[in-house]
Amino acid sequence: MTNEARWAGRNSDKDVLRNDIWGKLETTGVNVGPVASRIPNFAGADLAAWRLAQVPAWKAARVVKCNPDPPQIPVRLRALHEGKILYAPVPELVKGFPFVRLDPADLKARGIEFETAATSQSFVEVGQPVQFEDMEFLDFVVVGCVAVTRAGGRTGKGGGFADLELGIFRELDKVGPVTAIATTVHSSQVVDDARLPMMPHDSALHWIATETELIETKTAFGQPKGVDWDRVQPDQYENIPFLVELRERLEK
Numbered sequence: 001m002t003n004e005a006r007w008a009g010r011n012s013d014k015d016v017l018r019n020d021i022w023g024k025l026e027t028t029g030v031n032v033g034p035v036a037s038r039i040p041n042f043a044g045a046d047l048a049a050w051r052l053a054q055v056p057a058w059k060a061a062r063v064v065k066c067n068p069d070p071p072q073i074p075v076r077l078r079a080l081h082e083g084k085i086l087y088a089p090v091p092e093l094v095k096g097f098p099f100v101r102l103d104p105a106d107l108k109a110r111g112i113e114f115e116t117a118a119t120s121q122s123f124v125e126v127g128q129p130v131q132f133e134d135m136e137f138l139d140f141v142v143v144g145c146v147a148v149t150r151a152g153g154r155t156g157k158g159g160g161f162a163d164l165e166l167g168i169f170r171e172l173d174k175v176g177p178v179t180a181i182a183t184t185v186h187s188s189q190v191v192d193d194a195r196l197p198m199m200p201h202d203s204a205l206h207w208i209a210t211e212t213e214l215i216e217t218k219t220a221f222g223q224p225k226g227v228d229w230d231r232v233q234p235d236q237y238e239n240i241p242f243l244v245e246l247r248e249r250l251e252k
Contacts, residue, residue, distance in 0.1 A: 013197050014155045018146045024188055032070070039069035039144030039157055040186075044211025048184035049074035052142070052209035053082075057180040061139035063087070065099075065169075067162065068120040069144045075184060076118040080104045087135055088123050093161060093240045099135060100127025132168050132246065138175050141166070143203075145183045152204035152219025153196040154183065160236060166203045167227035171250055182207035190215070201228040 025031040025040050032041040052058060052075060064079045065087040066072050079086045086102040100123055107117050107126065116122045143162040145154045156162050169175040181203060187210040198204065204221035207214070229247060236243060 014147075014158065017191065017195055018155065018158065021147050021189055021191075025186065028188065030186055030188065037157055039067065039071060039146065040189075041070040042186035042189075042211075044186060045071045045184060046074040047211045048186075048209045049078055051211075051214045052182060052184055052207065053078050054214060055180065055182065055207050055209075057207075058140055058182075061180075063136045063138055064140045064142065065089075065138045066142040067144040068123070070120075072142060072144060072184060073118050075142050076102075076123075077114055080107065080114040080117060085136065087130070087138070088120070088127065089161070089165060090124055091120050092159065093243075095124070095129075097129040098132060098165075099130050100124055101130050101135070102127045132172055132174070133249075135169075135172075135174050137173075138169065138179055141169075141175060141179055141181045143181060143183050143205075145185050145189065145205075147189050147191050147196055148183060148185055148205060148208050149191055149193045149196050150208070150215055150217060151193045152206065152217035152221050153193060153198050154202070154205050155196060160233065163201055163203055163224070164227065164232065164236070167201070167224055168246070168250070170224065171226040180206045182209065184209045186210060187212045200224065201231050 022035045022040060025035050025042060030043045032043060061084060063085045066076050068088050068091045076086060083104050087099050089099050102117055102123060112126050117126050144156055146157055148154045183205055198221055201224050203223055204219040205217055206219060207216055
């Protein structure tokens with residue numbers, strides 16, 4: 001893959017790894033649609049979602065947060081069909097509100113199909129807009145990944161959205177030590193530990209579900225305690241409308 005990734009330049013090692021993963025998915029033909037600069041969709045995403053739903057913490061969860069990307073449509077759909085409250089972020093956090101809340105009972109009452117509400121094109125329209133402070137405690141968090149390791153390492157597409165969200169959740173006590181952090185990926189996205197450097201602001205995974213297996217990482221990585229505001233990029237302040245105001249509220 002030769003084209004410059006959208007968020008390239010923040011970490012050269014991760015840039016190389018992401019390009020390798022995106023290229024491999026296309027070469028092997030297991031990608032579903034375009035992959036460059038994206039959380040890549042893949043053949044078997046529905047089976048990976050089924051494996052994730054076998055995790056005891058998922059089964060016990062009442063409130064789930066899931067990233068907005070296409071490979072996690074089956075995860076969001078399962079959450080709604082299982083009667084869980086689902087929080088989903090506005091893709092790339094480009095609106096004045098960061099998340100929407102999807103209540104299966106409310107969707108049913110309004111005649112909205114879960115299959116529609118599970119897509120990012122629709123959930124922003126049919127969900128209830130909420131600010132971070134308005135969200136309930138999250139029992140289970142699903143993040144999008146481009147590459148992962150069995151030790152719990154992860155990287156997304158490079159925009160820093162997942163780590164920023166998780167940092168804010170921690171500062172607001174919306175997640176805790178018992179909150180599971182998980183993802184669904186294709187098995188080819190699981191790489192050797194040495195290939196994926198983890199930084200102090202990176203959040204580690206507890207569970208990884210692929211089309212072939214369910215991995216409990218039992219990660220030894222420590223989790224950040226909040227947002228490392230010094231590492232927030234200028235373009236994030238420019239492109240995320242509420243971020244400056246939110247930082248001011250959190251630092252009061």
